[in-house]
Amino acid sequence: MKELFVTETIxxxxxxxxxxxxxLGPVPIRAxxxxxxxxxxxxxxxxxxxxAARGGEREIVLDAAIVAVPTGIIGGRLYHVMTDYDKYFCSxxxxxxxxxxxNGGLGIWGAVVLGTVSVYAYLRFKKIPFAPFADALAPAVVLAQAIGRLGNWFNQELFGAETTVPWGLKIFNRVDELGNYAPVTGHSTGEVLQVVHPTFLYELLWNVLVFGFLILVDRKFTLGHGRVFALYVAGYTLGRTVIESMRTDPATMVFGLRIxxxxxxxxxxxxxxxFFLLKRGRETQDEVRGVSLSTSSEPESAEK
Structure with a gap:
Protein backbone atom coordinates (compact mmCIF):
# COMPACT_ATOMS: atom_id res chain seq x y z
CA MET A 1 0.00 0.00 0.00
CA LYS A 2 2.84 2.35 0.87
CA GLU A 3 4.55 1.61 -2.45
CA LEU A 4 1.31 2.37 -4.30
CA PHE A 5 1.03 5.75 -2.54
CA VAL A 6 4.61 6.64 -3.41
CA THR A 7 4.04 5.68 -7.04
CA GLU A 8 0.87 7.79 -7.27
CA THR A 9 2.67 10.75 -5.69
CA ILE A 10 5.52 10.52 -8.18
CA LEU A 24 14.65 24.45 -37.58
CA GLY A 25 17.75 23.80 -39.61
CA PRO A 26 20.40 26.18 -38.24
CA VAL A 27 17.76 28.39 -36.59
CA PRO A 28 17.12 27.77 -32.87
CA ILE A 29 13.46 28.02 -31.82
CA ARG A 30 13.41 28.91 -28.14
CA ALA A 31 10.33 28.27 -26.00
CA ALA A 52 -11.16 51.48 -27.07
CA ALA A 53 -13.87 50.92 -24.43
CA ARG A 54 -12.45 53.89 -22.53
CA GLY A 55 -12.67 56.08 -25.62
CA GLY A 56 -9.13 55.74 -26.93
CA GLU A 57 -7.99 54.75 -30.41
CA ARG A 58 -7.01 51.11 -30.80
CA GLU A 59 -4.11 52.02 -33.10
CA ILE A 60 -2.41 53.90 -30.27
CA VAL A 61 -1.89 50.60 -28.43
CA LEU A 62 -0.02 49.12 -31.38
CA ASP A 63 2.04 52.28 -31.82
CA ALA A 64 2.95 52.28 -28.14
CA ALA A 65 3.86 48.59 -28.32
CA ILE A 66 6.46 49.34 -30.98
CA VAL A 67 8.12 51.55 -28.38
CA ALA A 68 7.40 49.49 -25.26
CA VAL A 69 8.42 46.00 -26.42
CA PRO A 70 12.07 46.69 -27.33
CA THR A 71 12.64 49.11 -24.46
CA GLY A 72 10.95 46.70 -22.05
CA ILE A 73 13.21 43.84 -23.15
CA ILE A 74 16.28 46.07 -22.86
CA GLY A 75 15.21 47.30 -19.43
CA GLY A 76 14.45 43.78 -18.24
CA ARG A 77 17.81 42.51 -19.37
CA LEU A 78 19.69 45.45 -17.86
CA TYR A 79 18.03 44.89 -14.49
CA HIS A 80 18.80 41.17 -14.61
CA VAL A 81 22.44 41.70 -15.53
CA MET A 82 22.92 44.42 -12.89
CA THR A 83 21.36 42.34 -10.10
CA ASP A 84 23.09 39.10 -11.18
CA TYR A 85 26.35 40.55 -12.45
CA ASP A 86 28.39 37.71 -10.95
CA LYS A 87 26.94 35.39 -13.61
CA TYR A 88 28.40 37.48 -16.42
CA PHE A 89 31.40 39.35 -15.05
CA CYS A 90 33.62 36.94 -13.18
CA SER A 91 37.03 35.40 -13.85
CA ASN A 103 18.80 32.02 -22.74
CA GLY A 104 16.55 33.47 -20.06
CA GLY A 105 16.99 36.29 -17.60
CA LEU A 106 14.64 39.27 -17.82
CA GLY A 107 14.02 41.29 -14.67
CA ILE A 108 10.39 42.36 -14.64
CA TRP A 109 11.25 45.53 -12.71
CA GLY A 110 13.53 46.82 -15.45
CA ALA A 111 11.05 45.82 -18.15
CA VAL A 112 8.12 47.61 -16.51
CA VAL A 113 10.09 50.74 -15.59
CA LEU A 114 11.84 51.34 -18.91
CA GLY A 115 8.82 50.21 -20.92
CA THR A 116 6.52 52.51 -18.95
CA VAL A 117 8.87 55.49 -19.22
CA SER A 118 9.22 55.03 -22.97
CA VAL A 119 5.44 54.80 -23.47
CA TYR A 120 4.90 57.85 -21.24
CA ALA A 121 7.39 59.82 -23.37
CA TYR A 122 5.72 58.65 -26.58
CA LEU A 123 2.20 59.53 -25.43
CA ARG A 124 3.37 62.88 -24.13
CA PHE A 125 4.88 63.59 -27.55
CA LYS A 126 1.53 62.65 -29.14
CA LYS A 127 -0.30 64.75 -26.51
CA ILE A 128 -2.30 61.75 -25.32
CA PRO A 129 -2.97 61.31 -21.56
CA PHE A 130 -0.93 58.51 -20.04
CA ALA A 131 -3.14 57.52 -17.08
CA PRO A 132 -6.14 56.19 -19.06
CA PHE A 133 -3.78 54.25 -21.31
CA ALA A 134 -1.96 52.74 -18.32
CA ASP A 135 -5.26 51.78 -16.68
CA ALA A 136 -6.47 50.08 -19.85
CA LEU A 137 -3.24 48.11 -20.33
CA ALA A 138 -2.55 47.16 -16.69
CA PRO A 139 -4.60 43.91 -16.62
CA ALA A 140 -3.21 42.96 -20.02
CA VAL A 141 0.36 43.44 -18.83
CA VAL A 142 0.01 41.23 -15.77
CA LEU A 143 -1.61 38.50 -17.87
CA ALA A 144 1.28 38.76 -20.32
CA GLN A 145 3.66 38.29 -17.37
CA ALA A 146 1.77 35.12 -16.44
CA ILE A 147 2.15 33.71 -19.95
CA GLY A 148 5.81 34.69 -20.03
CA ARG A 149 6.45 32.70 -16.85
CA LEU A 150 5.92 29.51 -18.85
CA GLY A 151 9.28 30.27 -20.41
CA ASN A 152 10.89 29.62 -17.01
CA TRP A 153 9.29 26.17 -17.04
CA PHE A 154 10.91 25.32 -20.36
CA ASN A 155 14.24 26.72 -19.14
CA GLN A 156 14.05 24.85 -15.81
CA GLU A 157 14.75 28.03 -13.83
CA LEU A 158 13.37 30.19 -11.04
CA PHE A 159 12.21 27.37 -8.81
CA GLY A 160 12.14 26.93 -5.05
CA ALA A 161 13.51 24.51 -2.51
CA GLU A 162 13.21 20.74 -2.75
CA THR A 163 9.81 19.44 -1.68
CA THR A 164 7.62 16.37 -1.34
CA VAL A 165 4.32 18.06 -2.22
CA PRO A 166 2.29 16.28 -4.94
CA TRP A 167 2.65 19.26 -7.31
CA GLY A 168 6.43 19.35 -7.01
CA LEU A 169 8.38 20.08 -10.20
CA LYS A 170 10.79 17.50 -11.58
CA ILE A 171 14.09 19.02 -12.70
CA PHE A 172 15.68 16.81 -15.34
CA ASN A 173 19.33 16.41 -16.16
CA ARG A 174 19.82 17.98 -19.58
CA VAL A 175 22.92 17.47 -21.70
CA ASP A 176 24.12 18.69 -25.09
CA GLU A 177 25.27 16.54 -28.00
CA LEU A 178 28.65 16.05 -26.34
CA GLY A 179 27.10 14.90 -23.09
CA ASN A 180 27.91 18.11 -21.22
CA TYR A 181 25.41 19.51 -18.74
CA ALA A 182 23.25 22.10 -20.53
CA PRO A 183 20.14 22.98 -18.45
CA VAL A 184 18.72 25.45 -20.98
CA THR A 185 19.78 24.24 -24.42
CA GLY A 186 20.24 20.52 -23.77
CA HIS A 187 17.99 17.46 -23.99
CA SER A 188 16.68 15.54 -21.00
CA THR A 189 18.31 12.23 -20.14
CA GLY A 190 15.27 11.24 -18.11
CA GLU A 191 17.26 11.47 -14.87
CA VAL A 192 15.49 13.52 -12.20
CA LEU A 193 17.99 15.71 -10.39
CA GLN A 194 15.56 17.06 -7.81
CA VAL A 195 11.89 17.78 -7.11
CA VAL A 196 11.27 21.42 -6.22
CA HIS A 197 8.57 24.01 -5.57
CA PRO A 198 7.47 25.42 -8.97
CA THR A 199 7.65 29.04 -7.89
CA PHE A 200 7.31 30.15 -11.51
CA LEU A 201 3.90 28.42 -11.48
CA TYR A 202 2.93 30.10 -8.21
CA GLU A 203 3.70 33.48 -9.76
CA LEU A 204 1.85 32.54 -12.94
CA LEU A 205 -1.29 31.65 -10.99
CA TRP A 206 -0.99 34.76 -8.82
CA ASN A 207 -0.71 36.96 -11.91
CA VAL A 208 -3.86 35.39 -13.35
CA LEU A 209 -5.67 36.14 -10.08
CA VAL A 210 -4.44 39.75 -10.18
CA PHE A 211 -5.68 39.99 -13.78
CA GLY A 212 -9.16 38.83 -12.76
CA PHE A 213 -9.16 41.10 -9.72
CA LEU A 214 -8.27 44.18 -11.78
CA ILE A 215 -10.98 43.45 -14.34
CA LEU A 216 -13.67 43.00 -11.68
CA VAL A 217 -12.66 45.98 -9.54
CA ASP A 218 -12.38 48.27 -12.55
CA ARG A 219 -15.89 47.31 -13.67
CA LYS A 220 -17.44 47.69 -10.23
CA PHE A 221 -15.82 50.97 -9.22
CA THR A 222 -15.02 52.52 -12.65
CA LEU A 223 -11.46 53.35 -11.65
CA GLY A 224 -9.42 55.87 -13.58
CA HIS A 225 -6.60 58.43 -13.39
CA GLY A 226 -3.96 55.70 -13.04
CA ARG A 227 -5.55 53.85 -10.12
CA VAL A 228 -5.91 50.55 -12.01
CA PHE A 229 -2.22 50.68 -12.87
CA ALA A 230 -1.36 51.42 -9.24
CA LEU A 231 -3.46 48.41 -8.16
CA TYR A 232 -1.64 46.26 -10.70
CA VAL A 233 1.72 47.24 -9.27
CA ALA A 234 0.52 46.70 -5.68
CA GLY A 235 -1.11 43.37 -6.48
CA TYR A 236 1.84 41.99 -8.38
CA THR A 237 4.42 43.05 -5.80
CA LEU A 238 2.34 41.62 -2.94
CA GLY A 239 2.50 38.17 -4.48
CA ARG A 240 6.08 38.57 -5.61
CA THR A 241 7.16 39.33 -2.05
CA VAL A 242 5.86 35.96 -0.86
CA ILE A 243 7.09 34.00 -3.89
CA GLU A 244 10.52 35.61 -3.80
CA SER A 245 11.01 34.36 -0.24
CA MET A 246 10.49 30.79 -1.54
CA ARG A 247 13.05 30.91 -4.33
CA THR A 248 16.45 29.30 -3.86
CA ASP A 249 18.23 30.25 -7.08
CA PRO A 250 21.33 32.44 -6.67
CA ALA A 251 20.52 36.12 -6.24
CA THR A 252 22.12 39.36 -5.15
CA MET A 253 21.68 39.78 -1.41
CA VAL A 254 21.20 43.08 0.42
CA PHE A 255 21.10 43.06 4.23
CA GLY A 256 20.77 39.29 4.03
CA LEU A 257 17.66 39.48 1.85
CA ARG A 258 17.16 38.87 -1.87
CA ILE A 259 17.22 42.17 -3.72
CA PHE A 275 -3.42 54.59 -5.28
CA PHE A 276 -5.00 56.56 -2.43
CA LEU A 277 -3.48 59.86 -3.57
CA LEU A 278 -4.72 59.64 -7.15
CA LYS A 279 -7.95 61.33 -8.24
CA ARG A 280 -11.09 59.22 -7.98
CA GLY A 281 -13.51 58.48 -10.80
CA ARG A 282 -12.87 57.81 -14.49
CA GLU A 283 -11.91 60.16 -17.28
CA THR A 284 -14.39 61.19 -19.96
CA GLN A 285 -13.82 59.95 -23.50
CA ASP A 286 -12.55 63.40 -24.48
CA GLU A 287 -10.08 63.33 -21.60
CA VAL A 288 -8.88 59.86 -22.67
CA ARG A 289 -8.18 61.15 -26.17
CA GLY A 290 -6.52 64.29 -24.83
CA VAL A 291 -9.21 66.64 -26.10
CA SER A 292 -9.97 69.52 -23.73
CA LEU A 293 -13.50 70.84 -23.36
CA SER A 294 -12.55 74.21 -24.79
CA THR A 295 -10.88 72.61 -27.80
CA SER A 296 -13.82 70.29 -28.49
CA SER A 297 -16.24 73.23 -28.43
CA GLU A 298 -14.30 75.47 -30.83
CA PRO A 299 -15.65 74.03 -34.13
CA GLU A 300 -19.20 74.30 -32.82
CA SER A 301 -18.66 77.97 -31.85
CA ALA A 302 -17.17 78.75 -35.23
CA GLU A 303 -20.25 77.41 -37.04
CA LYS A 304 -22.48 79.69 -35.03
Whole structure:
Protein backbone atom coordinates (compact mmCIF):
# COMPACT_ATOMS: atom_id res chain seq x y z
CA MET A 1 0.00 0.00 0.00
CA LYS A 2 2.84 2.35 0.87
CA GLU A 3 4.55 1.61 -2.45
CA LEU A 4 1.31 2.37 -4.30
CA PHE A 5 1.03 5.75 -2.54
CA VAL A 6 4.61 6.64 -3.41
CA THR A 7 4.04 5.68 -7.04
CA GLU A 8 0.87 7.79 -7.27
CA THR A 9 2.67 10.75 -5.69
CA ILE A 10 5.52 10.52 -8.18
CA UNK A 11 3.06 10.34 -11.09
CA UNK A 12 1.35 13.48 -9.77
CA UNK A 13 4.56 15.47 -9.94
CA UNK A 14 4.87 18.15 -12.62
CA UNK A 15 7.50 17.18 -15.20
CA UNK A 16 9.74 19.74 -16.83
CA UNK A 17 9.77 19.75 -20.64
CA UNK A 18 12.49 17.48 -22.08
CA UNK A 19 13.98 20.48 -23.86
CA UNK A 20 13.47 24.20 -24.25
CA UNK A 21 15.10 24.73 -27.63
CA UNK A 22 14.32 23.17 -30.99
CA UNK A 23 16.21 23.67 -34.23
CA LEU A 24 14.65 24.45 -37.58
CA GLY A 25 17.75 23.80 -39.61
CA PRO A 26 20.40 26.18 -38.24
CA VAL A 27 17.76 28.39 -36.59
CA PRO A 28 17.12 27.77 -32.87
CA ILE A 29 13.46 28.02 -31.82
CA ARG A 30 13.41 28.91 -28.14
CA ALA A 31 10.33 28.27 -26.00
CA UNK A 32 11.30 31.16 -23.71
CA UNK A 33 11.06 33.63 -26.59
CA UNK A 34 7.82 32.10 -27.88
CA UNK A 35 6.21 32.51 -24.45
CA UNK A 36 7.18 36.18 -24.33
CA UNK A 37 5.82 36.73 -27.85
CA UNK A 38 2.56 34.96 -26.93
CA UNK A 39 2.22 37.18 -23.86
CA UNK A 40 2.75 40.31 -25.96
CA UNK A 41 0.11 39.25 -28.50
CA UNK A 42 -2.47 38.57 -25.77
CA UNK A 43 -1.66 41.86 -24.05
CA UNK A 44 -2.15 43.79 -27.29
CA UNK A 45 -5.50 42.14 -27.96
CA UNK A 46 -6.86 42.80 -24.47
CA UNK A 47 -5.25 46.23 -24.25
CA UNK A 48 -6.81 47.39 -27.51
CA UNK A 49 -10.30 46.31 -26.42
CA UNK A 50 -10.00 47.99 -23.02
CA UNK A 51 -8.50 51.20 -24.36
CA ALA A 52 -11.16 51.48 -27.07
CA ALA A 53 -13.87 50.92 -24.43
CA ARG A 54 -12.45 53.89 -22.53
CA GLY A 55 -12.67 56.08 -25.62
CA GLY A 56 -9.13 55.74 -26.93
CA GLU A 57 -7.99 54.75 -30.41
CA ARG A 58 -7.01 51.11 -30.80
CA GLU A 59 -4.11 52.02 -33.10
CA ILE A 60 -2.41 53.90 -30.27
CA VAL A 61 -1.89 50.60 -28.43
CA LEU A 62 -0.02 49.12 -31.38
CA ASP A 63 2.04 52.28 -31.82
CA ALA A 64 2.95 52.28 -28.14
CA ALA A 65 3.86 48.59 -28.32
CA ILE A 66 6.46 49.34 -30.98
CA VAL A 67 8.12 51.55 -28.38
CA ALA A 68 7.40 49.49 -25.26
CA VAL A 69 8.42 46.00 -26.42
CA PRO A 70 12.07 46.69 -27.33
CA THR A 71 12.64 49.11 -24.46
CA GLY A 72 10.95 46.70 -22.05
CA ILE A 73 13.21 43.84 -23.15
CA ILE A 74 16.28 46.07 -22.86
CA GLY A 75 15.21 47.30 -19.43
CA GLY A 76 14.45 43.78 -18.24
CA ARG A 77 17.81 42.51 -19.37
CA LEU A 78 19.69 45.45 -17.86
CA TYR A 79 18.03 44.89 -14.49
CA HIS A 80 18.80 41.17 -14.61
CA VAL A 81 22.44 41.70 -15.53
CA MET A 82 22.92 44.42 -12.89
CA THR A 83 21.36 42.34 -10.10
CA ASP A 84 23.09 39.10 -11.18
CA TYR A 85 26.35 40.55 -12.45
CA ASP A 86 28.39 37.71 -10.95
CA LYS A 87 26.94 35.39 -13.61
CA TYR A 88 28.40 37.48 -16.42
CA PHE A 89 31.40 39.35 -15.05
CA CYS A 90 33.62 36.94 -13.18
CA SER A 91 37.03 35.40 -13.85
CA UNK A 92 35.48 32.37 -15.61
CA UNK A 93 32.48 34.12 -17.16
CA UNK A 94 31.94 35.28 -20.72
CA UNK A 95 30.56 38.84 -20.70
CA UNK A 96 28.98 38.20 -24.10
CA UNK A 97 26.44 35.97 -22.32
CA UNK A 98 24.91 39.15 -20.92
CA UNK A 99 23.53 39.82 -24.40
CA UNK A 100 21.97 36.37 -24.84
CA UNK A 101 18.42 37.26 -23.87
CA UNK A 102 16.92 34.09 -25.31
CA ASN A 103 18.80 32.02 -22.74
CA GLY A 104 16.55 33.47 -20.06
CA GLY A 105 16.99 36.29 -17.60
CA LEU A 106 14.64 39.27 -17.82
CA GLY A 107 14.02 41.29 -14.67
CA ILE A 108 10.39 42.36 -14.64
CA TRP A 109 11.25 45.53 -12.71
CA GLY A 110 13.53 46.82 -15.45
CA ALA A 111 11.05 45.82 -18.15
CA VAL A 112 8.12 47.61 -16.51
CA VAL A 113 10.09 50.74 -15.59
CA LEU A 114 11.84 51.34 -18.91
CA GLY A 115 8.82 50.21 -20.92
CA THR A 116 6.52 52.51 -18.95
CA VAL A 117 8.87 55.49 -19.22
CA SER A 118 9.22 55.03 -22.97
CA VAL A 119 5.44 54.80 -23.47
CA TYR A 120 4.90 57.85 -21.24
CA ALA A 121 7.39 59.82 -23.37
CA TYR A 122 5.72 58.65 -26.58
CA LEU A 123 2.20 59.53 -25.43
CA ARG A 124 3.37 62.88 -24.13
CA PHE A 125 4.88 63.59 -27.55
CA LYS A 126 1.53 62.65 -29.14
CA LYS A 127 -0.30 64.75 -26.51
CA ILE A 128 -2.30 61.75 -25.32
CA PRO A 129 -2.97 61.31 -21.56
CA PHE A 130 -0.93 58.51 -20.04
CA ALA A 131 -3.14 57.52 -17.08
CA PRO A 132 -6.14 56.19 -19.06
CA PHE A 133 -3.78 54.25 -21.31
CA ALA A 134 -1.96 52.74 -18.32
CA ASP A 135 -5.26 51.78 -16.68
CA ALA A 136 -6.47 50.08 -19.85
CA LEU A 137 -3.24 48.11 -20.33
CA ALA A 138 -2.55 47.16 -16.69
CA PRO A 139 -4.60 43.91 -16.62
CA ALA A 140 -3.21 42.96 -20.02
CA VAL A 141 0.36 43.44 -18.83
CA VAL A 142 0.01 41.23 -15.77
CA LEU A 143 -1.61 38.50 -17.87
CA ALA A 144 1.28 38.76 -20.32
CA GLN A 145 3.66 38.29 -17.37
CA ALA A 146 1.77 35.12 -16.44
CA ILE A 147 2.15 33.71 -19.95
CA GLY A 148 5.81 34.69 -20.03
CA ARG A 149 6.45 32.70 -16.85
CA LEU A 150 5.92 29.51 -18.85
CA GLY A 151 9.28 30.27 -20.41
CA ASN A 152 10.89 29.62 -17.01
CA TRP A 153 9.29 26.17 -17.04
CA PHE A 154 10.91 25.32 -20.36
CA ASN A 155 14.24 26.72 -19.14
CA GLN A 156 14.05 24.85 -15.81
CA GLU A 157 14.75 28.03 -13.83
CA LEU A 158 13.37 30.19 -11.04
CA PHE A 159 12.21 27.37 -8.81
CA GLY A 160 12.14 26.93 -5.05
CA ALA A 161 13.51 24.51 -2.51
CA GLU A 162 13.21 20.74 -2.75
CA THR A 163 9.81 19.44 -1.68
CA THR A 164 7.62 16.37 -1.34
CA VAL A 165 4.32 18.06 -2.22
CA PRO A 166 2.29 16.28 -4.94
CA TRP A 167 2.65 19.26 -7.31
CA GLY A 168 6.43 19.35 -7.01
CA LEU A 169 8.38 20.08 -10.20
CA LYS A 170 10.79 17.50 -11.58
CA ILE A 171 14.09 19.02 -12.70
CA PHE A 172 15.68 16.81 -15.34
CA ASN A 173 19.33 16.41 -16.16
CA ARG A 174 19.82 17.98 -19.58
CA VAL A 175 22.92 17.47 -21.70
CA ASP A 176 24.12 18.69 -25.09
CA GLU A 177 25.27 16.54 -28.00
CA LEU A 178 28.65 16.05 -26.34
CA GLY A 179 27.10 14.90 -23.09
CA ASN A 180 27.91 18.11 -21.22
CA TYR A 181 25.41 19.51 -18.74
CA ALA A 182 23.25 22.10 -20.53
CA PRO A 183 20.14 22.98 -18.45
CA VAL A 184 18.72 25.45 -20.98
CA THR A 185 19.78 24.24 -24.42
CA GLY A 186 20.24 20.52 -23.77
CA HIS A 187 17.99 17.46 -23.99
CA SER A 188 16.68 15.54 -21.00
CA THR A 189 18.31 12.23 -20.14
CA GLY A 190 15.27 11.24 -18.11
CA GLU A 191 17.26 11.47 -14.87
CA VAL A 192 15.49 13.52 -12.20
CA LEU A 193 17.99 15.71 -10.39
CA GLN A 194 15.56 17.06 -7.81
CA VAL A 195 11.89 17.78 -7.11
CA VAL A 196 11.27 21.42 -6.22
CA HIS A 197 8.57 24.01 -5.57
CA PRO A 198 7.47 25.42 -8.97
CA THR A 199 7.65 29.04 -7.89
CA PHE A 200 7.31 30.15 -11.51
CA LEU A 201 3.90 28.42 -11.48
CA TYR A 202 2.93 30.10 -8.21
CA GLU A 203 3.70 33.48 -9.76
CA LEU A 204 1.85 32.54 -12.94
CA LEU A 205 -1.29 31.65 -10.99
CA TRP A 206 -0.99 34.76 -8.82
CA ASN A 207 -0.71 36.96 -11.91
CA VAL A 208 -3.86 35.39 -13.35
CA LEU A 209 -5.67 36.14 -10.08
CA VAL A 210 -4.44 39.75 -10.18
CA PHE A 211 -5.68 39.99 -13.78
CA GLY A 212 -9.16 38.83 -12.76
CA PHE A 213 -9.16 41.10 -9.72
CA LEU A 214 -8.27 44.18 -11.78
CA ILE A 215 -10.98 43.45 -14.34
CA LEU A 216 -13.67 43.00 -11.68
CA VAL A 217 -12.66 45.98 -9.54
CA ASP A 218 -12.38 48.27 -12.55
CA ARG A 219 -15.89 47.31 -13.67
CA LYS A 220 -17.44 47.69 -10.23
CA PHE A 221 -15.82 50.97 -9.22
CA THR A 222 -15.02 52.52 -12.65
CA LEU A 223 -11.46 53.35 -11.65
CA GLY A 224 -9.42 55.87 -13.58
CA HIS A 225 -6.60 58.43 -13.39
CA GLY A 226 -3.96 55.70 -13.04
CA ARG A 227 -5.55 53.85 -10.12
CA VAL A 228 -5.91 50.55 -12.01
CA PHE A 229 -2.22 50.68 -12.87
CA ALA A 230 -1.36 51.42 -9.24
CA LEU A 231 -3.46 48.41 -8.16
CA TYR A 232 -1.64 46.26 -10.70
CA VAL A 233 1.72 47.24 -9.27
CA ALA A 234 0.52 46.70 -5.68
CA GLY A 235 -1.11 43.37 -6.48
CA TYR A 236 1.84 41.99 -8.38
CA THR A 237 4.42 43.05 -5.80
CA LEU A 238 2.34 41.62 -2.94
CA GLY A 239 2.50 38.17 -4.48
CA ARG A 240 6.08 38.57 -5.61
CA THR A 241 7.16 39.33 -2.05
CA VAL A 242 5.86 35.96 -0.86
CA ILE A 243 7.09 34.00 -3.89
CA GLU A 244 10.52 35.61 -3.80
CA SER A 245 11.01 34.36 -0.24
CA MET A 246 10.49 30.79 -1.54
CA ARG A 247 13.05 30.91 -4.33
CA THR A 248 16.45 29.30 -3.86
CA ASP A 249 18.23 30.25 -7.08
CA PRO A 250 21.33 32.44 -6.67
CA ALA A 251 20.52 36.12 -6.24
CA THR A 252 22.12 39.36 -5.15
CA MET A 253 21.68 39.78 -1.41
CA VAL A 254 21.20 43.08 0.42
CA PHE A 255 21.10 43.06 4.23
CA GLY A 256 20.77 39.29 4.03
CA LEU A 257 17.66 39.48 1.85
CA ARG A 258 17.16 38.87 -1.87
CA ILE A 259 17.22 42.17 -3.72
CA UNK A 260 13.94 41.41 -5.52
CA UNK A 261 12.29 40.80 -2.15
CA UNK A 262 13.35 44.24 -0.96
CA UNK A 263 12.31 45.91 -4.21
CA UNK A 264 8.91 44.21 -4.02
CA UNK A 265 8.22 45.53 -0.52
CA UNK A 266 9.32 49.08 -1.36
CA UNK A 267 7.35 49.22 -4.62
CA UNK A 268 4.26 47.73 -2.94
CA UNK A 269 4.23 50.46 -0.31
CA UNK A 270 4.71 53.18 -2.93
CA UNK A 271 1.93 51.76 -5.12
CA UNK A 272 -0.56 51.64 -2.25
CA UNK A 273 0.20 55.23 -1.26
CA UNK A 274 -0.10 56.42 -4.86
CA PHE A 275 -3.42 54.59 -5.28
CA PHE A 276 -5.00 56.56 -2.43
CA LEU A 277 -3.48 59.86 -3.57
CA LEU A 278 -4.72 59.64 -7.15
CA LYS A 279 -7.95 61.33 -8.24
CA ARG A 280 -11.09 59.22 -7.98
CA GLY A 281 -13.51 58.48 -10.80
CA ARG A 282 -12.87 57.81 -14.49
CA GLU A 283 -11.91 60.16 -17.28
CA THR A 284 -14.39 61.19 -19.96
CA GLN A 285 -13.82 59.95 -23.50
CA ASP A 286 -12.55 63.40 -24.48
CA GLU A 287 -10.08 63.33 -21.60
CA VAL A 288 -8.88 59.86 -22.67
CA ARG A 289 -8.18 61.15 -26.17
CA GLY A 290 -6.52 64.29 -24.83
CA VAL A 291 -9.21 66.64 -26.10
CA SER A 292 -9.97 69.52 -23.73
CA LEU A 293 -13.50 70.84 -23.36
CA SER A 294 -12.55 74.21 -24.79
CA THR A 295 -10.88 72.61 -27.80
CA SER A 296 -13.82 70.29 -28.49
CA SER A 297 -16.24 73.23 -28.43
CA GLU A 298 -14.30 75.47 -30.83
CA PRO A 299 -15.65 74.03 -34.13
CA GLU A 300 -19.20 74.30 -32.82
CA SER A 301 -18.66 77.97 -31.85
CA ALA A 302 -17.17 78.75 -35.23
CA GLU A 303 -20.25 77.41 -37.04
CA LYS A 304 -22.48 79.69 -35.03
Missing amino acids: LALIPSPPQGVWH YALCIIAGIIVALWIGQKRY TCDPVDALKIT NFIVSIVVFIIAVVV
